[in-house]
Amino acid sequence: MSQTKSQKRKMSLEKKHNLTGWAFLTPATLMIAVMSFWPMVQAFILSFQTGTANKLKFDGFSNYTRMFKDSVFMQSLGNTFLYLIIQVPIMLILALILASMLNNKNLRCKGLFRTAIFLPCATSLVSYAIIFRSLFGVDGFINSVLIKLGILHTGYNFLGHATSAKIIIIIALVWRWTGYNMVFYLSGLQNIEYSVYEAAKIDGASPMQTFFKITVPLLKPTILLTAVMSTNGTLQLFDESLNLTRGGPSNATITMSHYIYNQSFKYVPKFGYASAMSFLIFILVAILAFIQMKVGDKRD
Amino acid sequence: MTKTKRANALMYVVLIIVSVISVFPLYWMVISATNKSVDVSRGTMLPGTAFLDNFKSLFQLQPVQSAMINSFKYAIILTVCALVICSLAGYGFEIYHDKGKDMVMSILLLAMMVPFVATMIPLFRMFSSAKLLDSTIAVIFPTISTPFLIMMFRQSARSFPHDIIEAARIDGLNEIQIFFRMFIPTMRSTYAAAMTITFMNAWNNYLWPKVIIQSDANITMPMLVANLTEGYVTDYGVLMLAVLLCSLPTVIIFFLLQKSFAEGITGAVK
Amino acid sequence: MKRKFLCALLCAAMTATMLTGCGEKKDDDASQDETNQEASNESNESSESNATEGESSGGGSELTVWCWDPAFNIYAMETAGEIYQKDNPDFKVNVIETPWDDVQSKLTTAATSGSYDTLPDIILMQDNAFQKNVISYPEAFVELTDDIDYSNFGKAKTAYSVIDGKNYGVPFDNGAVIACYRTDILEEAGFKLEDFTDITWSDYLEKGKKVLEKTGKPLLSCQAGESDVIMMMLQSCGASLFNEEGKPSMVGNDALKKVMETYAELVKAGVLVEVNDWDQYISTLTTETVAGTINGCWIMASIQTAEDQSGKWGITNMPKLEGVDNATNYSNNGGSSWAITSNCKNVDLAKDFLSKTFAGSVELYETILPKSGALATYLPAGDSDVYAEPSKFYGGDAVFSKITEFAGKIPSNNTGVYYYEARDAVATAMQNIVGGSKVDDELKEAQNTIEFNMEQ
CATH class of the missing domain: 3.40.190.10 (Periplasmic binding protein-like II)
Structure with a gap:
């Protein structure tokens, strides 16, 4: 008798908590619904239309089939995935290593190091694009170093060749966003008790072991977060392509978002087509994020 | 002992190298801001004497003060609103999680996966028919609630011990009180990190403000920088000074907050 | 201290936004009104000057x-x-x-x-x-x-x-095109400004090689991946990337083919040096890495930022293409x-x-x-007399009336609706040609790109 009563109470309490839970997320959910989902629905409808401004007409799947015949778009798709596969892992691992270095209690000047490493993402894109271009210019700093070291005889036009331009974009991305991701890891590391590390030290664990056996598993939720965000960010990559290389040489570095931007604002506007390409990005990110969540989002 | 010493030394070397590489562009910006345009394009690396001239012509050419005030206004209001709304949601998603809510979370995540260029036109139409163009509301509303922040709070709420909640409930606190009195103080490091990131994103936001803002009086710092790069002649000294002014607030905010998110009071959790 | 500040800020935020948050939950209309009101306050605040x-x-x-x-x-x-x-x-x-x-x-x-x-x-x-x-x-x-x-x-x-x-x-x-030369550098190589006036591109190439040999300086620099130079050359003979009906006309366009070949030759000889961006282009002028440039007359303002080079620059018209109908020394x-x-x-x-x-x-x-x-x-x-004023920077020449005179002689061309698409396609083609591809293949490819963009 008393058991069922308490069960009932527990039930109603759970129900109450359940409702409170919904109340907590209502404001955010509503705002996303109005500010993101509603425009997305409209963009989706637009993706089945062709024409400009108010001369739009429905044209079935033509925008969707069109993009697979569009050689520049296909190239941009390839470029973007190359960036994703190479840059994201390098960046995240580097950020993790730096964060765990900076989490060391005995390190001096931590504040300075942290601020320094964060700086690139706070530095305005305008200046960093100019700097990268001049660093890697034919008579730029990198070339003069390589010539002095005897590796090169004459200056190499890094941004003028497809492969090296891609590599520079990847370097630029790593340089700019490592500090950003480090912030999440640093804050995530605060949730790991320092005593865990001390215990590990007493047990004679090497720094390597501590890193892989303690830091990485405990930071898993944060690593998942940064992985999903970086995947999303890279597939929508735009700034670097536009400002560093302007997509060149010969579209060798152009990204999908950059091409979509060109189709919307630089060229004769094709918003229907731009929306269709955007939804391809959407599908790709969604699939990747789904896989990442499946792999990484298990509650212990 | 020597081994750890060597490891320590290596760590310092790595950190110093990384820091130098990271700081270099800022150094270059500062140097350029003190030089004449022609010297900047000639690639000077030494401080010049044109800082005051650059400063004067920047303030003469552009509404720096109002752009600064606007940028701060938008960024602060946005950051504050975003932190509250998203942390509430993140907390709700994790602490009261069930199948339904996990599902909603996954759906919300979809909202960030469409490039902004695609949703911009419908959004613009929405704000324009509501006669809200050129208003603070229009600038900040689309980015107040982001799946990214919600997920960040949800992920960190995972390490928030449930014992605390239970104990607080027994003490007679209601759910909202638990959030404000227990969760927020404990999660200070997450809030500080989220604050830095959100402020930075809000500060640097460019594409949306530039279509939604219609008058000179409401422009932001990134728009001001863009104003300087248009036209037939770019004065690189003035441009770099503007870029410097545009970068500093984020750097300062980071510097002030970094202790809070990197050296959170371990122990508050207990 | 910092901690307190953070808490205070958050609390203020809570109270402020809980209100809007609640309003939104209650019903949409109410919050809509609220936001409208806020917005109108906003625009009132931001002074009359920006009334809509x-x-x-x-x-x-x-x-x-x-x-x-x-x-x-x-x-x-x-x-x-x-x-x-x-x-x-x-x-x-x-x-x-x-x-x-x-x-x-x-x-x-x-x-x-x-x-x-x-x-x-x-x-x-x-x-x-x-x-x-x-x-x-x-x-x-x-x-x-x-x-x-x-x-x-x-x-x-x-x-x-x-x-x-x-x-x-x-x-x-x-936007009348001018050719600007560093007269002091030309002199070093034994040339005068007159030697570069009313010339053809093949003269330009030959003289450019001599200048390069004697002074180590190319005559011209431009941005790789931008088609400014190509478009200027093209318009100088009144040719376009599109025909009168607005159809792309790259394949079989003799003027365009000649332009591309000339450009490739200039690059190969080192007379034209490609840089990666606008700021680098400007710096080739201000750092004396090149002996001249060809661009719209608005480039003068950038050249003049190098005050120490005053008197060393001269302005004349651009070279013209050989073997192309209607070729002139003027463009835009x-x-x-x-x-x-x-x-x-x-x-x-x-x-x-x-x-x-x-x-x-x-x-x-x-x-x-x-x-x-x-x-x-x-x-x-x-x-007007103002236009006839001699300019000290350009060696005492009355450059403004000179340029206005150029402007009257520019052949017109047809930008077409798909101008930016075509420009990018031509720039891509040019980069490939400089990299060693065949002109005809690349022009065909460029034409395909434009035609693809135009269908729909």
Whole structure:
């Protein structure tokens, strides 16, 4: 008798908590619904239309089939995935290593190091694009170093060749966003008790072991977060392509978002087509994020 | 002992190298801001004497003060609103999680996966028919609630011990009180990190403000920088000074907050 | 301390936003009202000067203008306003500084979402984008054919803003191409400025090789991946990337083929050096890495930033192509024109204003030239004494009347609606050709790209 009563109470309490839970997320959910989902629905409808401004007409799947015949778009798709596969892992691992270095209690000047490493993402894109271009210019700093070291005889036009331009974009991305991701890891590391590390030290664990056996598993939720965000960010990559290389040489570095931007604002506007390409990005990110969540989002 | 010493030394070397590489562009910006345009394009690396001239012509050419005030206004209001709304949601998603809510979370995540260029036109139409163009509301509303922040709070709420909640409930606190009195103080490091990131994103936001803002009086710092790069002649000294002014607030905010998110009071959790 | 600050900030935020949060939950209308109210407070706050465009043009005597360069077109517009004010004391121009990229994205956004009421009364438009915008959004612009005396402008310049035989723009700044040379460097190699006047590209190549040999300096630099030089060469013989029906005409376009071959030869010989960006291009000029440049006459302003090079520069016309019909030594690069939008509530005022200033006032052009170097396309201004002033920077030459004279001789070309697509395709082709591909293959590829972009 008393058991069922308490069960009932527990039930109603759970129900109450359940409702409170919904109340907590209502404001955010509503705002996303109005500010993101509603425009997305409209963009989706637009993706089945062709024409400009108010001369739009429905044209079935033509925008969707069109993009697979569009050689520049296909190239941009390839470029973007190359960036994703190479840059994201390098960046995240580097950020993790730096964060765990900076989490060391005995390190001096931590504040300075942290601020320094964060700086690139706070530095305005305008200046960093100019700097990268001049660093890697034919008579730029990198070339003069390589010539002095005897590796090169004459200056190499890094941004003028497809492969090296891609590599520079990847370097630029790593340089700019490592500090950003480090912030999440640093804050995530605060949730790991320092005593865990001390215990590990007493047990004679090497720094390597501590890193892989303690830091990485405990930071898993944060690593998942940064992985999903970086995947999303890279597939929508735009700034670097536009400002560093302007997509060149010969579209060798152009990204999908950059091409979509060109189709919307630089060229004769094709918003229907731009929306269709955007939804391809959407599908790709969604699939990747789904896989990442499946792999990484298990509650212990 | 020597081994750890060597490891320590290596760590310092790595950190110093990384820091130098990271700081270099800022150094270059500062140097350029003190030089004449022609010297900047000639690639000077030494401080010049044109800082005051650059400063004067920047303030003469552009509404720096109002752009600064606007940028701060938008960024602060946005950051504050975003932190509250998203942390509430993140907390709700994790602490009261069930199948339904996990599902909603996954759906919300979809909202960030469409490039902004695609949703911009419908959004613009929405704000324009509501006669809200050129208003603070229009600038900040689309980015107040982001799946990214919600997920960040949800992920960190995972390490928030449930014992605390239970104990607080027994003490007679209601759910909202638990959030404000227990969760927020404990999660200070997450809030500080989220604050830095959100402020930075809000500060640097460019594409949306530039279509939604219609008058000179409401422009932001990134728009001001863009104003300087248009036209037939770019004065690189003035441009770099503007870029410097545009970068500093984020750097300062980071510097002030970094202790809070990197050296959170371990122990508050207990 | 910091901790307290953080907490205080958060608490304030809580209280403030819980209100909006709750309002939203209760019902949508209430929050909508609330936001509307807030918004109207907002706009009241931000001073009368930015009352929305609709109101300002309704006022009758004020015109809102979007343009982008305080030292140049903004200054010109404001001066025009002052001149017009003399006869119309109530008149006012309200210039909103808007970079060209932003003018374009705002125009596209407004037109695509059907909110033409967000546009100002007058916008300044890049000549290259004129056809594209008017054809894409015909209802956004006002026709000016009978309101402006177009006989006072160069034909090539006016042609940019003519669509289906109707005029939509008032020509403004001059993009006449000039060839600038460092006379001191030429002298080192045994040349004078005259040796580079009225020459052909093959002369240029031969002389350029000698200059390179003797001084180690290329004659010309340009941005890789941009097609400015190609387009200038192309227009100098009146050729275009599109034919009269607006169809792409790259395959079988002899002029274009010759241009591309010439360009590739220049690069191969080292007479033309490609850099990766605009700022590097400017620095090749200011750091004396090159002995000259060829560009729209607006490049003078950038050259003049190197004050220590005063007197060392000379200006003449560009080389012409050989073996191509109608080839000349004159071309155009850049430039812009004013357009009146359909949102203008007082079209008569706007037309009258433009016709009495930019299309009718020598005084305006005389005033703005010395301070901004804004060269007119308004031909009567070229006869003015101000234009005949010798310029010390360019070795005492009367460069302004010289350039105005060039401007009258430019053959017109057809930008077409798909101009930017075509430019990019040609630039891509050029990069591949410099990399070793065959000209014919690349032109075919470029044509395919454009045709693909045009279908639909």
